[in-house]
Amino acid sequence: MIKQQLHIALVEDEVNIAENYRDALQRIGYRVSIFHNRLDALTAFALVLPDMAIIDVGLQDEYEGGFELCRTLRQLSETLPIIFLTARNSELDEISALRLGADDYLTKDVSIHQVLARVAALFRRIQALKKPLSSDEQVLNRGSLRINVERIETYWQDQTVMLTLTEFWIVHTLAKYPGQVKNRDQLMDAAHVVLDNNTITTHIKRIRKKFSYIDAEFNAIKTAYGMGYRWVIE
């Protein structure tokens, strides 16, 4: 029932795709509004914010209209979950999107099932964040690392590490069984994304960097050449 009240704004200039996603999302109970350009979306958002925004990067004649929209939305709400769903798969675009405060970045070659899974996961995280902290929450403690699975929050030496959903699931998968090598496929499964090998590498790199901001000595993610990565507790 809660789901029906959830409102997803789909900003996508490609009518067919937008409607296909809308159909799929509606089928599992979300309310979906489609906007084909940034101005329409902004006009609507000025009246009421949706519960989630799924935005394409290129919007009609605005090459980076999605980014603009994301920036505006972040000004309107710090917590509004934003997912980019785009045909662009360059690393630069992905980094830009995440810097602007997007929660996830998906390319259009992912299946609808993955999109639905991501949407669900992101809602779950929001719900978890809204709930008061309770003792029965599922928390993973690995040395300096603490992961709140329900709230999808990560802490290193008691400081929050700002991870995207994909990054969160990668860290979670690795840290769940320390020492065990997780190959790329396993990491992709955990993150509910289909990514090429290189993208996993990029994610790992970015995760290491984020931990390094807090702890310059951070060295918990080890590369098992050709196999994958493992979490090591010092």
Place this chain on the structure above:
Amino acid sequence: MRFHFNLKTQLLFVASLMLLLPWAGCQSVSILETSLRQSHSQLLDVQMTAATQQLQRQLNQSQHANFNTNQGNYYAALTDSKMLLDGFDGEESDWDNITTPWFQLNTYDYVAELSAETKPTTTVKFKLAANDKLLYIFIQTSALTPHYYNPTQPRRPTDQLNIRSINKTGLVSHWQINPQGSGRVEMDNTSQTMTTSRDAGSWIWRDGHYTIEIALPIDLASNAIGFDLILNDQQINQHFKSKPTMTYERSLVREELDLNQQLANYQQPGLSLYLLNSQYWLVGQLHADQMTNDSDSESDINSDQVDPSWFSNAIYNKLFTSDSLPYWREPTSLGRWVSPQQLGQTTWYQDSPINKQLHSKTMLVNGQAFYFIAVQDSRQSLLSASEALNQLLILLFTIIAIIVLALFAFASLLSWRIVKMKQNYRDAIDSDGKIMAVPEASKLPDELGDLSRVMQQLTVNQGKYTDYLASLADKLSHELKTPVAVIRTSLENLELSNLDPEATKYLTRAMQGTNRLSQTLNALSEANKLEQSFEYAQWQVVPFDDMLEELTDAYRQIYSRHQFQLEYDQQDDYTINLAPELIVQLLDKLISNAVDYAPVEAPICFKLSHQSQYLRLKIENQGPHFSSDNIPQLFDSMVSNRKQSDTPHLGLGLHIVKLISDFHHAKISAENLPGEKGVIFELLLPIE
């Protein structure tokens, strides 16, 4: 070796045409020399005419005018030394230097007993020489038996020499020598009322013949001389006489010192003067010293000049010696002029490297012809000309050297600009046609500058085109992704609705096709993304052997049907700085490629070793050969070099391998193993 006819050589060749200038200079100097020679010749003619008149006058006034040369002459060479009258006639005797002719005394007035058939068995020859005091006479006979005068038997026939001499005043003197044995003799002047004797010289009998060497006062024999030699042979006297008459003397011709002194007035460098009597006997001469000795002539010619090099000599010889002229020969022999036909005309001769001209004038002295001859070499004109030539050549060669150097420098500059441009553009474009950096264009306003600017524009354009091509796959994949997404999402929605089994079958196929298309699009953009990710590559120092151990373990797990082997020297250190993630990606591609083709029964081998400054990794598998004609293109994108495997194959794997290898400045190569099957990849990673 193939001759490289480059720009520099071509310009040098053209510049060498400048050498025509010295040739032209030489020609003009040659003309100058000819004209100088001719003017010199004219001057000489004028001088000779004056000298002839002067000489003629002097000869007419002097006693030389009394020369009676019509009846034949004896010629006495001028000797400046005092001769030793020792009768010695061997080598190094005083007479060796006297090159005048031998005269013959003939037999006349045979005694009655001597039959006409009997030829005299003895011959008598003599030669004469004179200085300012004495007339030297040297007589030689052939084999005979000596008959000496015995004072005790004065009537007995003996060998005897009678000499008649006439001096300038016409005074006749009779001289008689009666040898009393071999040795010194005296001669008696029998022309005077009272016979006087004086030392005559030597009368030597040796080796069966007489050698008589005597001297008379020249003043008594200056006009004519005659000989009457009586020799006894087989008891019969033979008379050897100058002439068959009582007055058997002949006029004596000799070189006159005073004439020579007169000729000395006309002395000039390179000038020889000769005075001949009507019988062409030399009565006075003045030799140009330098010309007397042929062997020294060349060095002497330029003795007062800067010593010329062989090069100058060669040029003079070539320039100033005219082959059309007859060769010079000494004109006098045995005191006589050799070729009287030379006289009366001006003749040119060649005497390398100089030429000689012969002028002659005829003068009449008391009705007899005398010849005054001048031989002048072209030394003066040659010296002037050669001096001019030297200066001209120095000037020309200096100018030529400057011009050639300037041209050479200019050619070098052009050549350097072209070579630099070539190198710039060679470095600007790598083997894949990618523009590394656009070279700076020349700002110079000439054609090469234009060329450089055009080349730069071309490079920029090519760079744009290459960039366009490089981004084409990415753009294409991006553009196709949206329609693919439409299809995919539509199919997925369809999947969620309840379809009958027939429709589900086609839906599944459509999904498979879409997935494959999606994978292809991903692969297309992968190479491009890889290049972007190089910016973020993390370099690490890793032990490569350990890394390979881990990797082979991983490959054994992932490709469990295949076998993997790793060979390396455990003692060696394989630490190297690289971007491990990228190298793993590279190896993944190579192994994925190997696994696609290699048979499961044969292992895939890694062989790690050192090769000078490189780590060498060889990856061998027993898969089918590459088609041998285009192995080098194997690493280009969209090239698949072997039989297609079951999985879709875009030929991007090895291209990615190449990109990563290039990023590490490594060298990657592939080759077929000898035999039916098997291929090997070799990766050389620089250690530093």
